[in-house]
Amino acid sequence: MDQEAIESFRAQARLYKHIFNYVSSMSLKCAVQLGIPDAIHNHGEPITLSELVSALGIDPTKASFTYRLMRVLVHAGFFSTTKVNKGEEKEAYVLTPFSKILVKEKINCLSPFVVGMLCPAMMMPWQFLSDWMQGTKKSPFETANGKPFWDYMDHDPVFKALFHDAMRSDSQMMNLVVKDCEQVFxxxxxxxxxxxxxxxxxxxxxxxxPQLKCTVFDLPHVVANLPTTGNLNxxxxxxxxxxxxxxxxxxxxxxxxxxxxECIKILKKCREAIPTQGEKGKVIIIDIVINVEKDEHELTEAKLFFDMLMMVEVSGRERTEQDWQKLFMA
Ligand SMILES: C[S@@+](CC[C@H](N)C(=O)[O-])C[C@H]1O[C@@H](n2cnc3c(N)ncnc32)[C@H](O)[C@@H]1O
Structure with missing residues (x-):
């Protein structure tokens, strides 16, 4: 084979990997829906294929499909394998740092984020991105789902539950840091x-x-029927x-x-809501900052994916430090 042919075949393999990247995310979603991270965690030791199939309640005739699902997930790094000796040497699955944060009993479990972000209402708008770029007035989300994102949520209780459960799981991660932020509060x-x-x-x-009176402010349909407890309303x-x-x-x-x-309007409303004199009166923003120079390649990629997600679903965007500065100075 000449050099050009070798390069073309390499490029083809890379291209196919990118075309089928959704196989990785959808296989992960399937693993979460089947409860694979929990089954491995609950087993307490490396779990063989037959033990996994049994723990998941999957019909043994589907064992070979489970093996293929696990093979692609191991290849992607979500799980790994080790050898165990149960009379004979067998391959067994263990969790990796990726799948440890998908175990339900963990405070920082992100499984609902996997299921929520990969639900049909979130995936379908991508089919309309190029139409929107070429002039369709409605956003890709609205074209796909019939209403803009926040309105649609009020009309689809399943999507609403999936989305807010995803947000809940993402916010649980804050448990890991909030207690160390005394100077902020x-x-x-x-x-x-x-x-x-x-x-x-x-x-x-x-x-x-506990001395802080906390109020959650959100769209009426989101907070309807959520009860006041202690210092939270x-x-x-x-x-x-x-x-x-x-x-x-x-x-x-x-x-x-x-x-x-829209952000400038929101920040102006924030300004009206806080005291303007003395020590108090602050707006605390937890959000994404794109920093291509400083961040590792993988982190930048995740942030750029979020940026595209915001474009497709809600007409928002991720920002660099300079972008944020411009907003605050406006
Ligand atoms: C991306 S979510 C973030 C949720 C939460 N802060 C978190 O990080 O888990 C954005 C939130 O803004 C709320 N929201 C959107 N438009 C709003 C509006 N016009 N007034 C009040 N809340 C709104 C949504 O209902 C949603 O809960």
């Missing part, structure tokens, strides 16, 4: 978590700082209209879901 008497979903992060904060409303007053406003992964003009 000290001196504050009240805090409003704007776009706070069903209150996971506000609950973490309210438990870590819920208020429904529209962040473009009015944000309840507090010493501090928190927004986690809210501004990235909106374009620059």
């Amino acid at each position: 000290e001196g504050l008497n009240s805090l409003v978590d704007v776009g706070g979903s069903t209150g996971t992060i506000a609950r973490v904060i309210s438990e870590a700082y 819920f208020v429904g409303g529209d962040l473009f209209q009015h944000i309840p007053s507090a010493d501090a406003i928190l927004m986690k992964l809210v501004l990235h879901a909106f374009g620059d003009e």
